[in-house]
Amino acid sequence: MAPLHGVTVSRFRNLFFRHFGGIDEVMAPFLPVVDAPNVRARQWKDILPQNNENLKVVPQLMGNDPVQFVNTLHILADMGFSAANWNIGCPMQQIVRKRRGCGLMPHPDLVEKVVEAVCARTTARFSIKMRLGLKSPQEGLELLRRLESYPLDFIVIHPRLGVQQYEGLPDWDAFDTLLAATSHEVVYSGDVWSVADYQRLQQRYPAIRQWMLGRGLLRNPFLAEQIKSLDEAVDKQRFSDFYADLLSTWHASGLTEKGILNSLKELWHYFAVFCQLPEDELQLLLREENLTAFEQKSRDAINRIAAK
Template sequence: MQLMLAPLHGITNHLFRNCLNRHVGSLDAAVTPFLAAVEDAQLNVRKWTDIRPENNVGLEVIPQLMGNRPEAMVDTVRALQGMGYRRINWNIGCPSAQVVRKQRGCGIMPHPDRVEAVAHAVSSQTDCAFSVKMRLGWQSPAEGMEIVERLNAYPLDFIAIHPRLGVQEYTGTPDLPALRLLLDRCRHRVVYSGDVVDLPSYEAIATAFPNLHAVMLGRGILKNIFLAEEIHAGHTIPQDIKRQRFSNFYHDLSDTVATARGKHGALSTLKELWHYFATFVGMSDDELRELLRITDFSDFEQNAGKYLDN
């Protein structure tokens, strides 16, 4: 079973991906956080720092697009192919209100004709290996079922499924019985995404769904950057070794982000990450709140350093 890094907008950008790959590895590919699909006239590929090939050496990257207009999707797919990408993913699972309101992300799931129009346009007008990342539906699993059946007619690379409804956002638990019904109807390779946080949760999914093509690691790998390595090894790495390696990873990451974004930009990126790293270093909620209140980069790094091993 392959392991992929899940896209987390604002978090799993190339700086994070490369740092993770330098210190841990063990991932077969990463789907990037979404880029907006636009028509040729609005395309500005120079703005796509995150997916520039020179920024993505060493880990296979699958750019993800957000959009709902077939022409915009085709134009953007072609631009990505021009940059050398063959595999491209389409986000129809994002539950954010402002995305859904525009019938993008999960907001397109109640409109299977629109989903099919994009799949048809991309598969008939380009030769990319197109994939879709979806939820069970926006309001009902019947929506996902309809989409899976429609997509069976198109040559997709894979369908990634996060088995929650859009209206749930991140609450509740993945609905595995509903996922099973979807898999029974799906003729494409399936990638699972959702709540894999440790070896037991990985093994539960891999055992329940042995035919999956891959499992995506998202919030779980942020809370334990060694998750993919542990899954491959089949056992956990001793905590003292992990803490030392995590410190090295963190110092590299904060230097890299500060160099690329400046200290102010780095502060907001690192604060986002510490919501997850706090779990790894065993920080209490109060300690995390205290850290996140700091507004000066050097003070922040000094305080964060107290939770690292060197």
């Protein structure tokens, strides 16, 4: 499961894995690196084992300072994590401007300093998640050349440029070039919406063994199961049961009504596709400010597909 900041957080993941299968491992959405070696901040809540029942979670970090990385990896090691991932692919303007996320891709020296420190001063299995580049795939190529000699666990590549955000299509030809330029294990991430998409990409990249599913899995929570079984059946009742469980668990967990409403709205950008909800009806749903009414309308949308 791909990290989707604000979406695939532990309170969602746990519910998801109670009802759907096919996923072997989760990469958690990014957390900032920290200064002090003994920090026990609230931010770790999302990845704590007690908040991630029966799930194998790889924490992901955001930052650009070698010392902070080493400190944070020591904290994670104390918490029992032997692996961590570094996000150098996030395209959000406020992050890029601070030379974090994808803002690091044009600066291979900065990336190398962090990787060098981590490899020299920690025992973490360290991996990287990147794009083709911020503005050009040449940046990704140069970076991979620099990373070649370090013992990285794997490199996840989303085949878009940072400036593309999530627009347009992935550039698979540029991905071919990057793939050929590295001997690190590459994990593929991007635009797998169906079993057919997976099969097409798997035929194009037979050497890739690990596939990361993000938005496709939210638009169709059965996608990972379907890919593994090559059976495209969906069980609409199971989706309905999942949603009922999600609502009752979130209500019982002490989340505020506003918090629940905002999280549900985020999810419905994706669930609307599964429920074949027309765009105008989705917009009406997203404008709903009353949680009870939102829940009723969203349940109705699910019941309508269950009846089809």
